[in-house]
Amino acid sequence: MNQDNLLNVSKPTRYIGGEINAVVKDLSQVRLKFALAFPDVYEVGMSHVGFQILYDLLNQRPEIACERVFAPWPDMEQDLRRHTHPLTSLESALPLKEFDVIGFSLQYELNYTGVLNILDLAGIPFRAAERGSAFPLIIGGGPCALNPEPLVDFFDAFVLGDGEEAVLEITREVISSRESQESKEALLKRLSRLEGVYVPSHFQVTYQTDGKIERILSSEENHPSIRRRILSDLNLASFPGRPILPFLEVIHDRLNIEIARGCTRGCRFCQAGMIYRPLRERSPEKILKILEEGLKATGHDEVSLLSLSSGDYSAIEPLLSFIIDRYCGMQVAVSLPSLRVETLTPALIHKIREIRKTGFTLAVEAGTERLRRVINKGNTEADLLQTIPKVFAAGWRLVKLYFMIGLPTETEEDLDAIVSLCQKAFWEARKTKGSAQINISISTFIPKPHTPFQWEAQDSPDEVRRKQILLRKKLEREGIRLKWSDPNLSLLEGVLARGDRRLGTVLESAYRHGSRLDGWGDHFRFDSWKKSFEETGLDPFFFTSRRRDIHEIFPWEHLDSRVSKKFFWEEREKAFQGVATPDCRRASCNGCGVCFGPEGLSNRLASGEGNGFFAFGHPEKKTDSSFPIRRFRIRFSKSGQAKYLGHLEMTRLLIRAFRRAQIPLVFSQGFHPLPRVSFGPPLPVGHESRAEYLDAQLQGRFQPDEAAKRINSVLPLGVQILEIQEISLKSASIFDMIEKVRYRVSFLDSPEISTDLALAFREAEKFPVFWAKKNRSMDLKEVVDFLSVEERNEIEMILRVDREGVMRPEEALGFIFGWAGGQNPIRAIQKVQVQFKESDPCPAKS
Numbered sequence: 041m042n043q044d045n046l047l048n049v050s051k052p053t054r055y056i057g058g059e060i061n062a063v064v065k066d067l068s069q070v071r072l073k074f075a076l077a078f079p080d081v082y083e084v085g086m087s088h089v090g091f092q093i094l095y096d097l098l099n100q101r102p103e104i105a106c107e108r109v110f111a112p113w114p115d116m117e118q119d120l121r122r123h124t125h126p127l128t129s130l131e132s133a134l135p136l137k138e139f140d141v142i143g144f145s146l147q148y149e150l151n152y153t154g155v156l157n158i159l160d161l162a163g164i165p166f167r168a169a170e171r172g173s174a175f176p177l178i179i180g181g182g183p184c185a186l187n188p189e190p191l192v193d194f195f196d197a198f199v200l201g202d203g204e205e206a207v208l209e210i211t212r213e214v215i216s217s218r219e220s221q222e223s224k225e226a227l228l229k230r231l232s233r234l235e236g237v238y239v240p241s242h243f244q245v246t247y248q249t250d251g252k253i254e255r256i257l258s259s260e261e262n263h264p265s266i267r268r269r270i271l272s273d274l275n276l277a278s279f280p281g282r283p284i285l286p287f288l289e290v291i292h293d294r295l296n297i298e299i300a301r302g303c304t305r306g307c308r309f310c311q312a313g314m315i316y317r318p319l320r321e322r323s324p325e326k327i328l329k330i331l332e333e334g335l336k337a338t339g340h341d342e343v344s345l346l347s348l349s350s351g352d353y354s355a356i357e358p359l360l361s362f363i364i365d366r367y368c369g370m371q372v373a374v375s376l377p378s379l380r381v382e383t384l385t386p387a388l389i390h391k392i393r394e395i396r397k398t399g400f401t402l403a404v405e406a407g408t409e410r411l412r413r414v415i416n417k418g419n420t421e422a423d424l425l426q427t428i429p430k431v432f433a434a435g436w437r438l439v440k441l442y443f444m445i446g447l448p449t450e451t452e453e454d455l456d457a458i459v460s461l462c463q464k465a466f467w468e469a470r471k472t473k474g475s476a477q478i479n480i481s482i483s484t485f486i487p488k489p490h491t492p493f494q495w496e497a498q499d500s501p502d503e504v505r506r507k508q509i510l511l512r513k514k515l516e517r518e519g520i521r522l523k524w525s526d527p528n529l530s531l532l533e534g535v536l537a538r539g540d541r542r543l544g545t546v547l548e549s550a551y552r553h554g555s556r557l558d559g560w561g562d563h564f565r566f567d568s569w570k571k572s573f574e575e576t577g578l579d580p581f582f583f584t585s586r587r588r589d590i591h592e593i594f595p596w597e598h599l600d601s602r603v604s605k606k607f608f609w610e611e612r613e614k615a616f617q618g619v620a621t622p623d624c625r626r627a628s629c630n631g632c633g634v635c636f637g638p639e640g641l642s643n644r645l646a647s648g649e650g651n652g653f654f655a656f657g658h659p660e661k662k663t664d665s666s667f668p669i670r671r672f673r674i675r676f677s678k679s680g681q682a683k684y685l686g687h688l689e690m691t692r693l694l695i696r697a698f699r700r701a702q703i704p705l706v707f708s709q710g711f712h713p714l715p716r717v718s719f720g721p722p723l724p725v726g727h728e729s730r731a732e733y734l735d736a737q738l739q740g741r742f743q744p745d746e747a748a749k750r751i752n753s754v755l756p757l758g759v760q761i762l763e764i765q766e767i768s769l770k771s772a773s774i775f776d777m778i779e780k781v782r783y784r785v786s787f788l789d790s791p792e793i794s795t796d797l798a799l800a801f802r803e804a805e806k807f808p809v810f811w812a813k814k815n816r817s818m819d820l821k822e823v824v825d826f827l828s829v830e831e832r833n834e835i836e837m838i839l840r841v842d843r844e845g846v847m848r849p850e851e852a853l854g855f856i857f858g859w860a861g862g863q864n865p866i867r868a869i870q871k872v873q874v875q876f877k878e879s880d881p882c883p884a885k886s
Contacts, residue, residue, distance in 0.1 A: 045123070047726045049115045052684040053287040054082040057108075057130035058756055060285035060700075061337060063095075064131045065105040071215050074098055074106045075129055075139040075176070079146075079154025080559065082110045086284065087292035089346060090182065091145050094207055096280035104211055107131040107139075111154040112161070114556060114563070120161055127161035136162035141214055142176045143207070144195075146184035149536035150529065150559035152191060155180075156551040159194070166548060168196050168241065173224045177214060181207075185238070186268070186315050187489040187596040190536050192240035193544035196228060200236045200599060201268035201315075202301075204277050209234050232260060236269025243598060245541060251582055253540065253593040267600045270634075272641055274301055274320040281333035285340075285696065287689050287756075294375065295340040297330050298322065299359075300347035304625045304643060305380075307405075308416045308615050309447065311488035312348055314608075315601050317634045319625055321646040324359050331363065335372065339696030339754075342373045350376040351384060354625075354645045360391045368394055370699075371707050371715075377401065380419060384427045393434035400431050401440040406447060407457030413618045414449050416611075421461060428465050432472040439478055441465065445507045446485035446499035448615065455507060458482075459514040466520055479521045482511060484530040488537050489594065490601040492611035498534045498584040501527035528566040532558065534584040540595035543583075546572045604633035667739050669706050671771065672747075674736060675763040679728045679870075682758030687722035693759065694734065701750040706737035720774040720874070721846050729871035730762065731781070733774045772878075778841045780825055782873040783849045785835045788865045794857060798829045801856045809855045814844060820855050823847050827856070833867075838875075 046052035067073060076095055078085030085091055085108075098106035107129035112120065120127060126135040136142060136158070144155055156166060159178070165171050168178065180188060181199035188198045199206045210231060217227040232239045242263070246254040258264050271277055279298065286293075302319040303312070331343060343363070347353060356376075363374055374392065379402055402424070406412045409420055424441075431439055443458050462480055469476035484504050487496045499507075504527035515522050536543065546569075553568035573580050588594075590609060607630070614621060624630045625643050635642045678690065685693065695715055698705050707713040716737035723729050738747075744764035751761050771777075787793060801807060807820040826838035839847055849869055853859070 045119050046684055049119060050113055051082075051288060052725065053686075053689060054110065054113065055116065055130070056287075056681045056684050057133075058681050058758075059287055060754070060756055061282045062131060062284050063099040063106070065099070067105055067132060067134065070105040071103040071219070072105070072141065072211055073134070073139045074104055074211065075109055075136055075142045076106055077109045077136075077142050077144045077155075077158055079111050079144060079151040079158060080148075080557070081113055082286070083288055083290040085110045085145070086286050086288075086290045087296075088145060088147060089296045089298055090203070092280050092283045092296075093278065093298075094143070094145075094203060095284070096282075097204060097278045098207065098211070100278070101208070101211070103215065105131075107134065109136060109142075109158065111151075111157055111557065117157065117161065117556070126163055127158060137164055137176065139176045140218060141211070142178050144178070144180045144182075146180045146182040146188065146191075148559055149184060149190075149533050150564075152536060152547055153551045153555045153558055155191065155194060156548065157556055160551075167193050169193075171196075171224075173222075173227075177224075177227070179210065183312065183315060186311075186599055186601055187537065187539075187594075188238070188240070189541045189595040190539045190543035190547055192541045193548075195240065196224075197231050198238040198240070199269065200238055200266055200601075202236075202271040202277075203269070204271055206234060206236050206269050210237065232263060235267060238266040238599065240541070245595075247542075253595060253597070256593065256598045258598065265598045265600045268315065268602050270318075270602065270639070270641060271301075271320070272639065273644060274298075274322045275326050279322075279326075279330050281330055282337040283334060285338045287685055287693060289688070289692065292344065294342035294344050295331070295334045295338055296344045296346055297327060297334065298347065299327055299345045299350065299353050300646075302643075303348035303352070304623050305349060305352070305418070306416050306611070306621050306623065306630070308414070308492040308611055309405075309444070309485060309488075310348075311491050314603050314632075315490050316348065317603060317632060318641055319643040319645070321353060321355075321644060323646050324355050324362070327359065328362070335367070335370075336700065339699035341371055341696075341699070342375060343367075344375045344377060346377060349380055351379045351388065352625075357385070357387050357391065360388065364391055364394050371713055379403070384431070386430065389427075389430050389434050400436060400438075401442065402427070403442045404461070405442065405444050406450075406454060407443065407459075407461050408454050410618060411447060411450060411454045411457075413620055414615045415447055416615070416621055418620065418623075421464075424461065425464055425468055428468045429472045432469050432476050437473065437475060437477060439465075439469065439476075440481060441478060442481050442483065444483050444485050445511075446504060448485075448493060448496050455510060458511060462515055462520065470519065477519055477521070479523065480515065482508065482522065482524045484525055484527065486530060486534045486537060489596045490603060490608070492608045492615060494538070494594065494608065495588040495590070495592075495612060497587045498531075500581070500585060501531050504530060526561055526564065529558070529561070529564055531580060531584060532566070532569055535580045538595070539583050542576075542578060545576045546578055549575055602634045604631075607632045667741060669737055669739050669769070671735060671737050671767050671769045672744065672764050673767045673771075673774070674734050674748075674761060676732050676734070677728075677730045677760045677762055678723065678732055678758065679730075680758035682756065683726055683728050686725050687719070690723075690732075690759075691717075691719060693756070697751050697754050698736070700754040701747070703738060703742065703747050703750060704740040706739050718773060718775075720778065721841070723871065724848055727869045727871060731871050731874045733874065735767070735771075735774060737769075777876045777878060778846075778874055779877045780838050780840050780875040781846055781871060782826075782836065782838045782875070784870045784872050785837065785849055785853065786867045786869075787833045787835075788867050789833070793829065793833075793835075793865070795829055797857050798827060798835075802827055807855070811847070811851070813851070820852065824852050824856075 095106050098104050109129050128135050159166055164175055178195050179197045180195050181203045185198040185200050213230045217230055228239045231237045232242055242259045244257045248254045300321040302316040304319045307313050405417050466478050487493045487498055508524045512522055549572035550569045553571055555565050555568045557563040621630055705715040707715055718735045720733040748761040748764045809820050810817050823840055825840050828836045837849055850866055
């Protein structure tokens, strides 16, 4: 990827690599090069735990180099195409075409055009049939692999289910096959023998005249169907103790720890709750070990305990108590995503209130208890109305409620009940806290494969809009914020979720018509999809608006989720009867088909394995409150690739470096404690510096030189602490003390620099200009204190700082040399020294 143009694209840190804990290997010393690809942008992909799990797992193998690639933002895509540069990996900038395997993480149907975009930018043919052994093997995994049929034209193989064991088996087969110089078909035969690996070219599909599937035939007699791969024990699974720490603020910018996989609640609309069975909980001991190692390796100040229903983890209260008692003195917050209303016990709320509050999200799903019985959601209105005041009384200011419209058997009464329930929740909240805010998310029900509702029809976009308008009219008011999804986007998701392999032509056509990043609302182009359906003669409503009968063959009929079709149909029948199915972790087996086979699979609860806390001793609130608070002024440098980090990215990086170096920061008090750290004026992205400053209040027994050494040991290449000196707690801020800044500006080989213009500026008494950015006229002589044209295509200049801040050197030089429209011959800008109004406690040295 061309880094020369990174200043011309948004968020350049998406593309530079070099993050803390990233793994860079000598590619000449490995036997397999594996590109882990995410068909969405960096900040989305780096938030997925599974992506980091596979990256860590593969790089543990000395014979494998695993590197990452993400879909570029449109501005970077345009830059790559304009300069005909191929898409490359982050770690080594190797073109994707040179990898042995490209493995796509398929988390969301609306990322499918991202797959084609990555292949296109890499110069790799879309269709598997057009790729011989000279091209990388293209494989996919993730929840969408349980019906990958719309993608089968483009992939060589898919992994169904848990990937930890399967991916290593695949790499062994690829290494053996490549080193034996086998044909691609021979390699695919090898892979097809691995459990959970689906080679779509080994299956043929025929259709009836009405468009329904007639039959699905396997060319491999011994493989009529592909069984989902299941990892039996989460405690034996690899989990990254040193996850990559992005420079960019990602969607879930915290330490994410998977505490359980699978769910037995049995919500009938929930695909994840079905395809990740059985329930496997990680032991508290394992969780705490991962947590301890992860915090030391990243410096995160928030931990998220991940599962499909965090509150259902069998040891959640003692685990949470231990974590809070151990880490609250270090200002580490804990978040529990995917909470069910009925799992929020008073004890749980009480424990979470002791730490920085990160917000509550409660999945209510339906407005009436009748409809909640239909979907097997076991909470009640009373559960919610009793929980809301407790949460706000404990100090929270915001609660998010999730509802779904378009569920099977839904009536107008159910929609009115959403309004009524939200209004009741709002008034209960306001009784407790007058400033309480409730955010309501209204999603559209989309029937998914391998669920009891896979036979059902999906609401049309017009019907979804009608329901959304009804809810918006009745719910929009101060203190309630409503969020909803684009009905056309939901339609497309539904088409791709239950679609068949004929959709490959639609997908490619939509991509050719410009569809990219469909999951981003402002980039979703329904017109290109509509045009593509018309061109191919396929009706999108054929895949969404029909209710299927029990005899219809699904596109995923040959892909075995390990939950039986018979169980799904029985659950569907119970849904229409309003009959609940109990949670099998607490009741008897419901006969879904996952457990008690020859592999001995079953639910594994952490509570049955000892509490696991004793290995960590008694919790201690780590604090240095016995030491006096001291204030330090710190000078640091920023160079090389670090010049692409923005001010907020540098702030996060350095604060996390303090944590990783175990230099205790002092925090503010209140609802959201923040470290008492202040920085100097922001350095523009693209500038280098040897004179960046920050002030930090610290508490502990250490010497400044020791602190600098410890912090430098955990900083990435390009950032270095140059000096630390103690200053008075009453010293003025960096902003108030800076008087002048010295810069060194270097130019391209043939600079358009006129020495006469520089001399004319120096000799002028006044130099009036209009500074458009500040919308004011000014005398540039009052800003530029010194200007020197050197022989080496360099300029040294000193700029004064006033209450409005610092003029950028390129702006000042633009006025002097008449550069217009941002076009200039500047190669690099380095900030070399800051002059303070008073004696500088950390003098910068060039």
